[in-house]
Amino acid sequence: MAYWDTPDEDRKSILDVPALPLTGTPMDSTVRAPAAVDAVDLSRGVWPADVLPRPAPQTFAAMSVAGCWADFRVAYAGAASW
Numbered sequence: 390m391a392y393w394d395t396p397d398e399d400r401k402s403i404l405d406v407p408a409l410p411l412t413g414t415p416m417d418s419t420v421r422a423p424a425a426v427d428a429v430d431l432s433r434g435v436w437p438a439d440v441l442p443r444p445a446p447q448t449f450a451a452m453s454v455a456g457c458w459a460d461f462r463v464a465y466a467g468a469a470s471w
Contacts, residue, residue: 422446
């Protein structure tokens with residue numbers, strides 16, 4: 390926790406924070422994708438009803454500390470980052 394509490398200008402390096410999975414936790418029911426993301430969800434809109442199992446979207450929280458940035462993001466296959 391000391392890293393999080395250290396002002397970004399005083400950090401010797403910037404550490405990456407892994408994504409926190411929310412699927413199956415109490416937070417999963419409170420975090421919802423924007424309507425635009427749901428509208429283009431291929432697992433709900435295109436996946437044939439008779440082909441099972443249908444992929445189940447998972448929810449992750451991507452985090453970073455102040456002063457951290459990425460110039461690109463390669464997400465999981467078909468993932469929406471918002």
